[in-house]
Amino acid sequence: MERRLSELARVLSRPSGVVSSDFPLIEKAASRMGISYDLWQQGLLYLMFGKRADGLYACGEGGAVISICRQVGKTFTVGSAIFILCAGRSGLKVLWTAHRTRTSDETFQTMCGFARNRLMARYVDHIRRANGQQEIAFRNGSRIMFGAREQGFGRGFDAVDVEVFDEAQILTVKALNDMVPAMNVSPNPLLVMMGTPPQPGDPSEQFAAKRADGLKGVDGMLYVEFSADRDADPDDHEQWAKANPSYPKRTSGKAIERMRQSLGGVDNFRREALGIWDEDTGVSAIDPDAWAKCEVAEPDSAGRLSFGLDMPPDRSALAVGVAVRHGDDTAYVGLQEYRDVRSKGVAWAVDWLAERWPKTCAVVIDAQSPAMSVVPDLMKRHVRVTITQTRDLGAATGRMLDMIHAGTLQHLDARQQPQLNAAVDGAILRPLGPNGASAWNKKGSDVDISPLQACTLALHGAFTSKRHPGRRSKAVAL
Structure with a gap:
């Protein structure tokens, strides 16, 4: 029947x-x-x-x-x-x-x-x-x-x-x-x-x-x-x-x-075939409540300054993330620049970073990122680029997650950083190997997570770079 x-x-x-x-x-x-x-x-x-x-x-x-x-x-x-x-x-x-x-x-x-x-x-x-x-x-x-x-x-x-x-x-x-x-x-x-x-x-x-x-x-x-x-x-x-x-x-x-x-x-x-949902579908790699608790109205801009660059796979935009490491090992991260590559190109980023290099401890790009295309021009302007490999990327992502969960990472609210907030909402993790390391996933997703990746790389540079610019530990204009 x-x-x-x-x-x-x-x-x-x-x-x-x-x-x-x-x-x-x-x-x-x-x-x-x-x-x-x-x-x-x-x-x-x-x-x-x-x-x-x-x-x-x-x-x-x-x-x-x-x-x-x-x-x-x-x-x-x-x-x-x-x-x-x-x-x-x-x-x-x-x-x-x-x-x-x-x-x-x-x-x-x-x-x-x-x-x-x-x-x-x-x-x-x-x-x-x-x-x-x-x-x-x-x-x-x-x-x-x-x-x-x-x-x-x-x-x-x-x-x-x-x-x-x-x-x-x-x-x-x-x-x-x-x-x-x-x-x-x-x-x-x-x-x-x-x-x-x-x-x-x-x-x-x-x-x-x-x-x-x-x-x-x-x-x-x-x-x-x-x-x-x-x-x-x-x-x-x-x-x-x-x-x-x-x-x-x-x-x-x-x-x-x-x-x-x-x-x-x-x-x-x-x-x-059976329509059974997994117990935990993991809608986001970053807990929204933990992220919200890290929000500040005015970030602390005194500390070691670092920048990270990333682009989505289709090279439609270039994201520049910023990180400032404070003396107590807390930090601020933010999306400093996010521009349409099709209309603005990428040369602006080279000029922009070269101008700030004297006060910067690191500029970081991942080896697999489309943003690697700007490395030769940055080198011509005497900007030393840190290039992360798989192991570094896993450590950088882990540090970002740990600091979010510990409440030691500052960021601006979603209205001031909508692209970064959208990337955080849509971020998932992909395994990097058998040892448990992970990185943000961008393949198979129509969310642009390059703002999050750029901030993650910037944070990595702020904590790992051995470069000490002459005006360290002073407030800088972001």
Whole structure:
């Protein structure tokens, strides 16, 4: 006997006040297209598009958030509903984003299949297939645009009505902040987040925070989580049915067996095929409360002055961090400069550091950083650059974390240093080897952590440099 959403979902937190929904109209059109939704899909879509008495989406405040395993058909379920909604309602603007280009391309192809349906084809005006500009445009003025967050898609749009974040387990504060304001002027916005439980190292702070709200039953959002039991035997077919509402009707046992073989490890299978969250997803490497306690209104600028440089992998910006080591071995760190390389270049940094070198004990750059490109020009200006290797980087990151937790590191508040604060919020750790050393993770993340890395390197220089400028231990102008 087919089961309802409430019988299948491990967690179902519904928004209050739902008196109507767009779903009955969507289901009617879907039926004419030859699409039939299972009971759990019907319940999910009814709540996702559920409205209160004022006509606004009941989950318009916190969004519709779905934690679900792979091979369930979530893209087909949500994608078909949104396609039908756009065909029937004029002027809707939808952004559909995934983290990876491949996922975004696959979703676009699925949606193009809907456009080829005999019933729906007459509603479609044109399909644009150019990379980075993939779009399905409808005759009534509605549009669905597709793109990958790893390629920067989503910035600069406005008047967006619906935003769908696929692969939400790889979604950072910066990506969300880039895109959510685009819905500010929509009269009835809807945000949808879909993903599997994150792997260690995934920049999953937003998805984890939404899950936490869902587990607490925060109103104004829809949260649905499908998963097997935490202690599930990965080969237990009954647990497969708990995690995957499409098994065995639409997803075969052979398909799950193939996934079991291809995912490479039981932990990945537990997350991606059984929907089981790790006990601690580690939304940030730096405890926000400990960081907040280090905040000062006016930093102590007397001490040993050091600078660190870093750039994100795409070389879009250059960050200059500053550190001042005080006589009692406390310190201040801050983001001294952060400039767009595409418009400002990097020559300014060479002049800027050369001017301050006589009062500086160290200028530090990591050997693997794109900022290494400025080293030859700094050397020509007689600035001695300290270049960190893997061992140094592990020690520098460890010192930064230790001082934050000990409360011996000062920094300015978030309003004065927004880029540094965003980097701290989004920082995760990556192992450097078998001995337990770690460094800030930047790969696979769309958060720019170069401000944090620059400050970490500056702090390392302030504590390890043997250079003693002539005017040490005096206040310096930062």
